[in-house]
Amino acid sequence: xxxxxxxxxxxxxxxxxxxxxxxxxxxxxxxxxxxxxxFFVCLGxxxxxxxxxxxxxxxFSALLPISKQDVVKGKMEFVCFIELSAFSVMLIxxxxxxxxxxxxxxxxxxxxxNANPFALGMALIIFGLFNLIFVAGFFRTxxxxxxxxxxxxxxxxxxxxxxxxxxxxxxxxxxNSFGFDNLPLQxxxxxxxxxxxxxxxxxxxxxxxxEFERIDL
Numbered sequence: 001x002x003x004x005x006x007x008x009x010x011x012x013x014x015x016x017x018x019x020x021x022x023x024x025x026x027x028x029x030x031x032x033x034x035x036x037x038x039f040f041v042c043l044g045x046x047x048x049x050x051x052x053x054x055x056x057x058x059x060f061s062a063l064l065p066i067s068k069q070d071v072v073k074g075k076m077e078f079v080c081f082i083e084l085s086a087f088s089v090m091l092i093x094x095x096x097x098x099x100x101x102x103x104x105x106x107x108x109x110x111x112x113x114n115a116n117p118f119a120l121g122m123a124l125i126i127f128g129l130f131n132l133i134f135v136a137g138f139f140r141t142x143x144x145x146x147x148x149x150x151x152x153x154x155x156x157x158x159x160x161x162x163x164x165x166x167x168x169x170x171x172x173x174x175x176n177s178f179g180f181d182n183l184p185l186q187x188x189x190x191x192x193x194x195x196x197x198x199x200x201x202x203x204x205x206x207x208x209x210x211e212f213e214r215i216d217l
Contacts, residue, residue, distance in 0.1 A: 007074060013048045016048075020044025021085050023038075024037055024090040027089075027097070030106045031110055035123060035160045038086070045079055049145055058071065068213050069212075072205065072209050090119075090123055098180060099179075110178075116177055117190035118176075118186055120193065124194055128196055129152060132204040134148045134149050
C-alpha cells in the first residue's frame with residue numbers, strides 16, 4: 001500500500017465511503033434496478049472528495065515532498081479501492097444468486113435485470129464513467145465538483161436505462177440469463193466491462209494528472 005493511499009484512507013475518506021460499499025448488496029434485491037448499487041457506491045466516494053475539499057486537502061498534499069502526479073495517484077488509488085471493494089460484494093451476491101438461490105421463485109419471476117456477469121460488467125462501466133467524468137472533471141479545477149457529479153448522474157442513469165431495456169429487445173434475451181445459462185457469453189460481457197473500466201480509469205488518471213499540473217494552488 002502506497003503512502004498516498006494510506007493518507008487517503010486514514011485522513012481524507014468519509015465514513016460514508018466505507019459504509020456505502022454495502023450498497024453492493026443491492027445485487028440481492030429482486031424487482032429493483034441492481035445497477036443503482038454502483039451509483040450509491042460512487043455517491044459515497046463523492047462524500048470523501050467533498051470532505052477533502054473543505055479541509056483543503058489538496059493544498060496540504062501539494063506541500064508534501066511528493067509530486068502532483070502522486071497526489072492524483074493517491075486519490076485514484078482510493079477511488080479504485082472503494083470501487084473494487086464494492087465490486088467484490090456484488091460478485092459474491094451474484095455468485096450466491098446464481099448457485100444457492102438459482103431456484104428462488106422471486107428471482108425467476110424478476111422482470112428487471114438479473115444479477116449476472118453482464119450486470120457485473122455494467123457495474124464496472126459505471127465505475128469507469130465515474131472516474132472519467134467526475135474524478136477527471138474535479139481535477140480540472142481541483143475545487144469544483146458539482147457539475148462533474150451532475151454529469152455523472154445523467155450518464156449513469158442513461159446507462160442504467162439502456163441496460164435494463166436491452167434484454168427486452170428480441171434476440172437479446174441472453175443478456176438477462178439467470179444462473180449458468182449462456183455462461184460463455186456472460187463471461188465475455190464481464191471481461192468487456194472490465195476492459196472498459198481499465199481504459200476509462202487509465203484515461204481519467206492521465207487527464208487528471210495533466211489538468212492538475214497546470215493548476216496553481
